Amino acid sequence: MHLGITESGPVKGRRVAITGLGVVSCCGIGAGAFWEGLLGDQQQGERLVRDFNPLDWLGPKEARRLDKFAHYAIAASQMAFDDAASSSGSLDVAPEKAGVVISTGFGGLETFLEQVRIFNEKGAKRVSPFMIPMLMANAATASVSMRLGWTGPSENVVTACAAGTHGIAAAARMVASGRLDVAIGGGSEASIAPLTVAAFGNMTALSDDGMSRPFDKRRSGFVLGEGAGALVLEDLDHAHSRGAHVYAEITGAASTADAYHVTQPAPDARGAISCMELAIADAGLTASDIGQINAHGTSTPLNDLAESLAIHQVFGSPGPPVTSTKGITGHALGAAGAIEAVAIVLSIEKSLIPPTAGYEIEDSGIALDVVYGTARPWNPGHAISNSFGFGGHNGCLVISATS
Amino acid sequence: MSDDAIFEKLSQCAVDVLQVPPDKVVKEARFSDDLDADSLDLVELVMALEEAFGISVDESELDGIETVGEAYDLVKSKL
Numbered sequence: 001m002h003l004g005i006t007e008s009g010p011v012k013g014r015r016v017a018i019t020g021l022g023v024v025s026c027c028g029i030g031a032g033a034f035w036e037g038l039l040g041d042q043q044q045g046e047r048l049v050r051d052f053n054p055l056d057w058l059g060p061k062e063a064r065r066l067d068k069f070a071h072y073a074i075a076a077s078q079m080a081f082d083d084a085a086s087s088s089g090s091l092d093v094a095p096e097k098a099g100v101v102i103s104t105g106f107g108g109l110e111t112f113l114e115q116v117r118i119f120n121e122k123g124a125k126r127v128s129p130f131m132i133p134m135l136m137a138n139a140a141t142a143s144v145s146m147r148l149g150w151t152g153p154s155e156n157v158v159t160a161c162a163a164g165t166h167g168i169a170a171a172a173r174m175v176a177s178g179r180l181d182v183a184i185g186g187g188s189e190a191s192i193a194p195l196t197v198a199a200f201g202n203m204t205a206l207s208d209d210g211m212s213r214p215f216d217k218r219r220s221g222f223v224l225g226e227g228a229g230a231l232v233l234e235d236l237d238h239a240h241s242r243g244a245h246v247y248a249e250i251t252g253a254a255s256t257a258d259a260y261h262v263t264q265p266a267p268d269a270r271g272a273i274s275c276m277e278l279a280i281a282d283a284g285l286t287a288s289d290i291g292q293i294n295a296h297g298t299s300t301p302l303n304d305l306a307e308s309l310a311i312h313q314v315f316g317s318p319g320p321p322v323t324s325t326k327g328i329t330g331h332a333l334g335a336a337g338a339i340e341a342v343a344i345v346l347s348i349e350k351s352l353i354p355p356t357a358g359y360e361i362e363d364s365g366i367a368l369d370v371v372y373g374t375a376r377p378w379n380p381g382h383a384i385s386n387s388f389g390f391g392g393h394n395g396c397l398v399i400s401a402t403s
Numbered sequence: 404m405s406d407d408a409i410f411e412k413l414s415q416c417a418v419d420v421l422q423v424p425p426d427k428v429v430k431e432a433r434f435s436d437d438l439d440a441d442s443l444d445l446v447e448l449v450m451a452l453e454e455a456f457g458i459s460v461d462e463s464e465l466d467g468i469e470t471v472g473e474a475y476d477l478v479k480s481k482l
Contacts, residue, residue: 061422061439126454129446 001176001252002282012284013176016250017239017402020084020232022076022186023342024049026225027328030079034339035346035354038328039375042357045210046192047225047330065130066143067108072228072335073140073188074147077102080184081148084232088242091232097181099152099174100145102230103167105160105334105389106191108135113193140188140228152180158334160389161296162255163187164229165337165397169253172233172397181238186230187338197224203263205300212331213358214297214324215304215370222298225330229338231345236402248348251382251400252283258392264302269310271394276314276384279396285382287315290398292353292383294340297324298331299358307386308366318369321376327357337387337395344399348380404482409456413475416451420444430472438471452478 002010023030026047027037054063054071057078063071077100085091091098111134118126133139138156145154153174157166164187171185200206200222207213207221231250239246256278258271265272280287293315296307311319325343332339347353352375359372380401387395404412414428423438434440440448449460452474458481468474 059422064422122454126450128450129443 001173001250003177014178015236016172016175017234017236017244017246018231018248018250018345018399019234019239019244019246020080021247021342021345022079022083022230023227023339024052024072024076025227025329025332025339026050029075031342031346034342035350038325038343038354040328042212042327045223046197047223048192049227065134067111067134067139068190069104069106069108069188070140070143072190072226073102073186073230074143076186076188076228076230077144077184080230080232084234084244087244091182092242093182095149095151097152098148098150098183099171099180100141100150100154100184101156101167101171102141102144102184103156103158103163103187103334104137104140105158105163105189107137108139109191109193109196111135113195144184159393159395160391161331161333161336162387162389162393162395163334163337164339165341165385165387165395166255168231168250168338168341169255169395169397172250172253175233175235181235183233184230185233186228187335188228189333189335190226191333192224192226200224207299211358212299212327214295214299214327214356215308215322215363215366215368216359217361217363219299219301219304221300222326223330225326225332226335227329227332227339228335229342231341246402247345249400249402250397252279252285252398254278254282254396256394258394260392262392263390265306265388266392267306269306269313271392272307272310272386272388273313275394275396276310276386279384279398283382283398283400285398289382290315290320290384291378291381292344292347293320293322294344294383294385295322295324296386296388297326297356299326303388305365307388308368312367317367320369321353321371321378322368323353323371324356325354327359337385337397340385341397341399344383344385347383348399348401351377351380353378406479409479409482410475412455413452413478416448416455417471420448420451428471430470430475432471433469434471435469456482458482
């Protein structure tokens with residue numbers, strides 16, 4: 001990752017190791033179950049997290065004082081922390097050199113809806129004094145820094161469906177710059193409710209039949225998902241000095257805006273193109289170095305078309321293999337990019353690219369090498385993850401096998 | 404309502420709101436030290452008591468209420 005550009009060229013930052021993984025998703029809780037889920041069968045309908053008990057991760061009072069999106073964030077972060085600490089028993093980091101960036105799309109929507117109900121039914125005097133600290137979009141990242149006692153930056157980046165990717169990028173940049181030695185980056189979302197289903201449905205954003213079919217000719221919209229993803233990011237030398245297992249590295253990231261329309265991607269995909277190009281350049285690579293694309297691939301007609309044009313423009317034809325794990329996970333909004341980053345890291349670990357569930361019929365307008373059917377072996381190298389959010393926010397991460 | 408029934412109901416509110424074991428809710432227990440309750444916890448507890456007993460408690464009446472027993476006396480005085 002670069003820290004800036006001077007007259008003599010880009011200033012390279014420290015290398016950023018990924019040393020811990022945490023994930024809460026509809027297809028599995030924890031990295032092992034999640035990977036099995038990505039290779040498994042697709043569900044139909046909303047992709048709700050099942051069998052999640054917050055008391056497995058939080059004390060009873062802590063659970064009562066936090067919204068579900070913070071429960072997911074704490075669970076994913078604690079898993080990632082425990083994973084990173086497993087080799088040496090601790091992360092061996094000073095609290096002021098450790099920080100958290102857990103993003104979200106909405107924040108504590110379930111809390112908000114419940115308190116609106118109470119306000120309407122019982123009046124102002126019954127509204128919970130904990131409503132604000134539970135619904136605020138920064139509640140998840142705040143709860144993680146409090147739990148770990150980390151006093152470095154604790155922030156979030158609210159960029160709708162690009163938030164998880166931007167969260168990891170921001171955390172990684174702080175490690176690259178030397179501001180932090182260890183950071184947790186990720187995203188969390190728990191906003192599936194009849195109200196949001198109605199709202200996304202009225203935008204014509206949702207799938208007609210509850211099927212997620214990224215890049216398939218029959219795709220009609222996305223399916224809502226939820227959950228959280230978290231990565232422990234660490235100065236590579238710091239990771240080596242404590243004997244940590246290094247899964248992969250964050251080598252590049254970028255952020256751009258379409259500056260075009262609040263919900264539609266720019267038809268020429270300019271923002272997505274420039275974001276991928278900048279992320280690849282940030283990694284000191286060229287497009288031909290990329291061996292896998294984990295696409296935004298929401299299964300909406302417009303996103304998948306615009307993204308395919310952007311990929312074609314950046315990589316040529318047919319370009320590297322493309323997968324969208326949203327066929328399995330649905331679209332977890334502000335958690336999506338973080339869950340997909342975990343998928344890429346596991347893809348590097350397993351030397352397999354997970355298939356795009358739901359993809360069967362080629363769309364003649366989409367000239368991509370879509371991985372579908374079964375997982376495809378690859379020689380782990382460099383992968384790029386795309387996330388694009390309402391508001392025209394674009395985020396890309398380059399994740400590389402460590403050398 | 405008997406004194407025991409009042410205490411039982413109050414205790415249930417404290418257990419629900421403060422997420423403490425029932426055996427810790429005794430009249431001598433101090434909210435801050437023994438039940439780990441901060442000021443917002445007490446706001447929520449008062450709401451729960453108002454709801455459970457159908458009473459109204461003014462903020463000024465909470466001055467000096469530090470123990471479960473004092474809260475019990477306040478509730479009882481309003482029934």
